[in-house]
Amino acid sequence: xxxxxxxxxxxxxxxxxxxxxxxxxxxxxxxxxxxxxxxxxxxxxxxxxxxxxxxxxxxxxxxxxxxxxxxxxxxxxxxxxxxxxxxxxxxxxxxxxxxxxxxx
Numbered sequence: 001x002x003x004x005x006x007x008x009x010x011x012x013x014x015x016x017x018x019x020x021x022x023x024x025x026x027x028x029x030x031x032x033x034x035x036x037x038x039x040x041x042x043x044x045x046x047x048x049x050x051x052x053x054x055x056x057x058x059x060x061x062x063x064x065x066x067x068x069x070x071x072x073x074x075x076x077x078x079x080x081x082x083x084x085x086x087x088x089x090x091x092x093x094x095x096x097x098x099x100x101x102x103x104x
Contacts (some may be wrong), residue, residue: 008038009071012050015039016068019057 014024015035025032043050050064060068 005038005042008042009067010075011035012039012042012064013068013071013075015051015058016060016064019059021058 011024011028011030014028015021018024018027021032021035025035028035039050046063046067048063049061050067051058052061
């Protein structure tokens with residue numbers, strides 16, 4: 001089983017949405033070379049190319065498209081969990097302000 005780095009997967013989606021590592025890098029506030037390295041490591045781990053690179057930009061391969069589809073699904077699944085964690089932090093801050101402690 002593979003360990004998935006969510007940031008690298010998010011970067012892969014961003015690169016494919018922009019069709020260009022430079023534009024994705026600007027949006028994600030990371031160097032294009034760092035994105036390229038992370039995606040190359042992901043390709044090495046899976047043993048399959050995820051992108052077709054050219055001077056005009058990048059296109060996802062069939063494997064890349066399949067992975068991106070799953071990443072988007074995971075992102076949708078995790079959004080409510082992330083919102084709940086923010087709510088939890090707000091609740092804890094309010095409890096601390098009132099002097100109430102919680103073990104959760």
